[in-house]
Amino acid sequence: MKNIRILLFTLLAICFSACQDFEELQLDPNRTTQATPDLLLTNIEVSAFNSVPLSAALASRYLVNTDGVSLEQYYGWQRSGYGNYNHLRQVVRLEEEAARLNKPVYAAMAKFFKSYFIIGLTQTFGDVPYSEALKGGEGNFSPAYDRQEDIYLGVLEDLKAANAILASTQEPVAGDVLYKGDLKKWQMLVNSFSLRVLMSLSLKENNSKLQVKQRFREIMDNPAQYPIFGSNNDNAALPYYDLESNRYPHYNNNSLQTAYYMEETFVTLLQELGDPRLPKLAALAPNMATRPAEDLSAYGGVRGSDALDQNKAKVVGGAASKINARYYNNPVNEPALALGYAEVQFILAEAASRGWISGNAEDYYKKGIEASMQFYGIPQSSINEYLANPEVQLQAADPLAAILTQKYISFFMNSGWQPFYEQRRTGFPGFDVSGSGMLNEKRIPKRWMYPENEFQLNRAHVEAAIDRQYPEGDDINATMWLLRQE
Incomplete structure (x- = not known):
């Protein structure tokens, strides 16, 4: 009997030791079981700001996809996640x-x-x-x-x-x-x-x-x-580097090179305003490729609301501009801008126009334009010339139209879905829905x-x-x- 007790005690001890060893083996002594705030912060920042969604560019009438029917472009989406x-x-x-x-x-x-x-x-x-x-x-x-x-x-x-x-x-x-x-x-x-x-x-x-x-x-x-924010130096803008997993999101994006073209109404808007940002955003249309980049008439687009076959025909004819090659050829390109000084100035211009604050709406408005152009690398002399353009001045009868239009231009390939939300809130600028390709009964x-x-x-x-x-x-x-x- 005494021997049986000793045997049972020995077996239990071995079992306990084995279980303990098994549990200990599940823990990697070289890995922490708690995430440190600095590691969490880095991942959260990248998750929040590393985003330049092409779907938003389609819905906001900046770009057009000619490789298939895009539900974002034709306003036929259903669920999100x-x-x-x-x-x-x-x-x-x-x-x-x-x-x-x-x-x-x-x-x-x-x-x-x-x-x-x-x-x-x-x-x-x-x-x-x-x-x-x-x-x-x-x-x-x-x-x-x-x-x-x-x-x-x-x-x-x-x-x-x-x-x-x-x-x-x-x-x-x-x-x-x-x-x-x-x-x-x-x-x-x-x-x-x-x-x-x-x-x-x-x-x-x-x-x-x-x-x-x-x-x-x-x-x-x-x-x-x-x-x-007091200048572009304060922007919430995530920079990119020519390193693995740190490059611009659309670097080497084949679809952006071959299937995406500038939206016609957006190109026309910039042409009518004589906007020097157009050559920074778009490539020359193939049938105008011998003209200088500064010639704004050498750019074209296709309408986001037109049927796919119509847009393909225009592309084949060489009348449509692609997006500027830097967006897919440059691994660094521009930072992903989530919220910038230009947007803040346009917000203040709108607030002044609505009577929320006592500042001068035109001053805020022009600072917003200047900041946007500086973000895209426009020379100061060209900025000054643009700000003096009669077509760009605030009109007392309807200042919000100009403020929100310039704010919309400044959102090209940045700020996620913000340009769509702004248009949804204000109706500016009007998004074209007249073409035969539209879904959702031509409603936005x-x-x-x-x-x-x-x-x-x-x-x-x-x-x-x-x-x-x-x-x-x-x-x-x-x-x-x-x-x-x-």
Whole structure:
């Protein structure tokens, strides 16, 4: 009996030791089990800013795809996805690590990126999960959908809190590929983004809950407390390098070289204004290839609304310009601009025109044009000549038309879907839908339908969100709260 007890004890000890060894073997001693804030920050910045979507260029009437029927170009899209929530998971981890290590500067950046990604989601769909989102660790796998008004209020408060944290610390930052740890520039980004968010609420300027005009003026009246971009040096622009995985997103993009051409209405707009940016954006039309690049009449395009066979015929005839070769030949090209000084100046010009602030709309407007041209490398002498052009001057009767048109021009191949959202909000400039290729009954969609898997995983909440927002159902032509005049 004594021998049996000894044998059992020995077997249990061996078993425990083996189990312990097996568990220990699952842990790599050379790898941390916790992500550090600097590594998280780098990945989040790249996820947020490394984007130059051709789909947005098609929908915004900058480019045309001649290789097939593009749903973005012909306005026939249906559903979009919830990819931003994958990025937000990383933001939540950054928030958690900032709290664990008591590094509030990273918490401020997490508030900015949470705002940045959620604004992208709500502008796409309308109401989306916000206050209960990303709480699977707490057992909530079917989050409720927040009203768009409440999402915007939460974002504005988060941005204000982020600015306050950044203003109160000199804490060093690692992993910042955007501003190299310059917290003043981060403050400028947070507040400049706040101005973009507030201007996107222009149809809600009298909303007592959001206090859009009051918040806008608070930023503008207190520049020491709320600094904003002061030049192109402050741009939220991710640079590229001629290194593996760090090159311009469309470098060596075969489709961009062979199937994409300039949109005719955009080319015509720049020609009518005598805009020196055109040669920086487009290549000479093949049938005009012997002319100097400065000859704006030597460029052409195809209409995004025309049928595919019509556009192909025009391309074969040599009348259509491709995009400038630097966009696919230069591994560095220009940085991916997410939010720039030019846009901020156009926002201020619009705010002054609307009476939100007391500044001079024309001054802001011309600074916006100048900043955009400098971004594209236009010589100052050409900029001055353009600013003196009678066609470019603000017209007292309708200043918003010129401001928003110039803002639209400045968005070429940058700022993601912002040019489409601006046109959706204001109607400027008019996007051509007259051609025979158009889908969606020649209407420009106002949103995207919710992802299919939401109806499988979170049906009750997504259907409740649709019912309270869209009487016509989950439709791309339905009008979200953001676009309803109050």
